[in-house]
Amino acid sequence: MDIIWVVLIAIATLVLGLVLGFFIARKTMMSYLKKNPPINEQMLRTMMMQMGQKPSQKKINQMMRSMSQQMDNNGKK
Secondary structure (H helix, E strand, O other), X not given: OHHHHHHHHHHHHHHHHHHHHXXXXXXXXXXXXXXXXXXXXXXXHHHHHHOOOOOOHHHHHHHHHHHHXXXXXXXXX
């Protein structure tokens, strides 16, 4: 009977560790991406030029603002 309890406690601890680890890693990653966005203005400018568009600073600022708002909205959910 003692072995069953040991196995159940081990399984419960493993599941709890996995769940907590997932949420901690997710929160850490979201915080990192918010501080260090994967796309910057230079990358955006290069992508637009490759698509055949002449990027103006106003359009780049608008797209960066839009991406920033989307990251904020995803973080709130």
